[in-house]
Amino acid sequence: MxxxxxxxxxxxxxxxxxxxxxxxxxEKYRKTLLRQISQHAHSEIVGMLPEANWITRAPNLxxxxxxxxxxxxxxxxxxxxxxxxxxxxxTRDELLEELHSGKAKYSSIFNYPTLSWADMGAIGWLxxxxxxxxxxxxxxxxxxxxxxxxxRVCKEESFHQRQGYEIMLTLSNGSEEQKAMAQxxxxxWWWPSVMMFGPNDDNSPNSAQSMKWKxxxxxxxxxxxKFIDVSVAQAEILGLTIPDNNLKWNEARGxxxxxxxDWIEFNEVIAGNGPxxxxxxxxIVSAWQNGEWVRDAAVAYAEKQAKKTDNKTIAx
Amino acid sequence: xxxxxxxxxEVFIRAKQGLNHKHVGSLHAADVTMAIANxxxxxxxxxxxxxxxxxxxxxxxxxxxxxxxxxxDPAEDKIYRHPTFYNLPIELKHM
Ligand SMILES: [Fe+2]
Ligand SMILES: [Fe+2]
Numbered sequence: 001m002x003x004x005x006x007x008x009x010x011x012x013x014x015x016x017x018x019x020x021x022x023x024x025x026x027e028k029y030r031k032t033l034l035r036q037i038s039q040h041a042h043s044e045i046v047g048m049l050p051e052a053n054w055i056t057r058a059p060n061l062x063x064x065x066x067x068x069x070x071x072x073x074x075x076x077x078x079x080x081x082x083x084x085x086x087x088x089x090x091t092r093d094e095l096l097e098e099l100h101s102g103k104a105k106y107s108s109i110f111n112y113p114t115l116s117w118a119d120m121g122a123i124g125w126l127x128x129x130x131x132x133x134x135x136x137x138x139x140x141x142x143x144x145x146x147x148x149x150x151x152r153v154c155k156e157e158s159f160h161q162r163q164g165y166e167i168m169l170t171l172s173n174g175s176e177e178q179k180a181m182a183q184x185x186x187x188x189w190w191w192p193s194v195m196m197f198g199p200n201d202d203n204s205p206n207s208a209q210s211m212k213w214k215x216x217x218x219x220x221x222x223x224x225x226k227f228i229d230v231s232v233a234q235a236e237i238l239g240l241t242i243p244d245n246n247l248k249w250n251e252a253r254g255x256x257x258x259x260x261x262d263w264i265e266f267n268e269v270i271a272g273n274g275p276x277x278x279x280x281x282x283x284i285v286s287a288w289q290n291g292e293w294v295r296d297a298a299v300a301y302a303e304k305q306a307k308k309t310d311n312k313t314i315a316x
Numbered sequence: 317x318x319x320x321x322x323x324x325x326e327v328f329i330r331a332k333q334g335l336n337h338k339h340v341g342s343l344h345a346a347d348v349t350m351a352i353a354n355x356x357x358x359x360x361x362x363x364x365x366x367x368x369x370x371x372x373x374x375x376x377x378x379x380x381x382x383x384x385x386x387x388x389d390p391a392e393d394k395i396y397r398h399p400t401f402y403n404l405p406i407e408l409k410h411m
Contacts, residue, residue, distance in 0.1 A: 022381050072361070079358050083342045086324070092344055093321045149341070156362075298346035299320050305347060 013214050018144040021087040029213055032206070033143055034088045035104075036215060041081035042099045042106035046280050048074045050114040051123060059117060066163045067120060073156045080149035087145045100285050108266065109192050111274030118171055118178075118185035124164010126186075126193040126231070132157045133227045134197065137217035146215075165234070172238040179239075186235070187243045194258075195266045197224040225255050232256055324373040325351040327358075329365035337369045345370075 005024050012019065019025055048071050055071065058064035082092055098104035109127055114120070135157065138150040171182035198204060198220040210216035228247075235242050246259040268274065322344040328337035340359050345351035351370040359365070379387060395401050404411065 020381070022378065024381075069361075072357075076358050076361065079343060080341060086342075091321060152341075295322065295346075298350065299322065302347035302350075 010212075013142045013212075016140075016214075018147060019142055020144045028209075029215075030088050032210065032213070033146065033215055034085055034090060036210075037081055037085040037088070037146055038090070038095050038098065039105050039107075041078050041085060041095070042104055043110065044074050044078035044081060045099075046106045046110045046284060047127075048078075049280055049283055050110055050112070050276075051120060053114050054117060054120050057117065058120075063120075063167070070124070070160050070163060073160065077153045077156070080152055081146075084143075084145040084149045096288065100281075100288060102272070102281060105270065107196060108269040108274060109196050111269050111276045111280060112188070112192050113276050115188070116181050116185060118167070118181040119189065121164050121167030121171060121182060122185035122189040124160050124162075125168050125234070126164075126189050127196070128157055128160040128164060129231070130193045130196040130227050132161060133223050137223075140214075140217065142214040168238050168240070172240060182238065183240050186240050190243050191262065191265075192269075194224060194228065195261060197221070197227065199263070199266075200261075228256050228258055322346045322350075325355075325370045326373050326376055327351075327355040328369035328371075329355075329359055330367035330369075331365055333366065337367065340364075342373060 006026060009019070009023075009025060009029075019029075051067060051071050051074075055064065055067055058067055082095060085095055086092060095104075099106070109130075114123070132154065135150055135154055139147055139154055141147045141150065168182050168185075171178040173179075201207065201219045201221045204220055207216060207219060211219075232242065232247070244259050246257060248257055249255075250257045269277070272278075323346075324342055325345055326342050327340050329340050330337045343351065343354050343358055345354050348370060352368055355368045355370055360368070391397075
């Protein structure tokens with residue numbers, strides 16, 4: 001019986017039929033998806049922090065409304081994804097508890113500091129750019145609620161990348177100091193962005209199963225290569241230099257070659273030793289704790305209102 | 317300390333006048349006022365709608381996936397419910 005369920009489940013996936021919350025699914029599919037979606041949701045939420053750091057210091061109103069709207073979008077992305085995760089049987093509080101306790105991971109890119117205004121440009125251009133590369137294929141992921149959430153997310157991401165690139169463009173065409181700021185931001189954000197695609201394929205043990213289940217549609221290295229290939233021309237338009245001496249076009253491969261990634265740094269940041277891991281977690285946890293009285297008050301108010309309505313109904 | 321999670325709500329949006337409300341997703345809110353306010357912020361940041369319905373998820377009842385065949389397959393062979401089932405002369409107009 002179990003085997004039949006598994007077979008017909010896989011057949012649905014092979015036929016590109018979406019799986020919906022109440023359909024039968026293997027326990028491991030559910031668990032893997034829960035981990036992937038919740039990590040993604042946490043990343044959107046923690047990802048608000050590095051940029052929120054600059055909202056009050058945006059150089060003008062146009063930049064300020066754009067950054068504010070972008071950060072608000074990221075909150076929305078987190079909420080779409082938490083909702084999708086909840087359809088797999090975990091409550092919102094349980095999901096948040098995993099984030100707060102440090103049990104759940106989020107994208108390591110958000111453990112780097114935002115040191116200058118130019119970082120808002122580099123993040124929009126590169127970090128949202130890498131996220132888009134990762135996310136577009138997920139619009140066709142096999143789990144219905146996740147795919148629908150990703151369609152919404154992807155619709156909104158394009159503005160994020162364009163506003164970031166516009167910041168880079170303005171700085172690059174500005175004074176010597178401004179151009180240097182842009183170059184410095186590119187220098188610091190380039191490698192962490194390249195690392196956003198995760199470990200090399202031969203170091204990514206669960207990939208094969210995830211591909212078979214269509215909760216991953218392209219390999220880490222393929223997506224990374226695509227990101228690097230498109231970024232080169234974008235950096236050229238800015239007149240900035242990508243910080244990699246080994247970056248050069250390989251005619252035979254039809255792709256750019258690039259340096260070996262510093263996986264020691266990557267693993268250190270994942271292990272919690274990046275420049276801002278502690279700061280980020282602390283901000284998230286204290287926001288949750290300081291908001292507790294508000295959440296409680298809202299529940300108390302709702303209960304009181306409900307009681308009033310009940311009394312009215314009885315009186316009538 | 318309150319351990320109570322805000323209830324879950326399903327959100328339906330009418331994209332424009334004349335269309336029906338369509339399910340767009342869910343969210344948590346303490347009461348209906350907050351649910352509508354949150355739905356506006358989460359699901360209509362870019363002119364996606366002109367009207368919002370929210371309903372607490374616990375009030376939503378769904379058919380069982382395992383009943384799919386029993387419920388929907390019987391309609392499959394009832395082609396006589398479609399206009400093309402009927403053999404009429406080609407010269408017949410306006411029908
Ligand atoms: Fe996002
Ligand atoms: Fe974004």
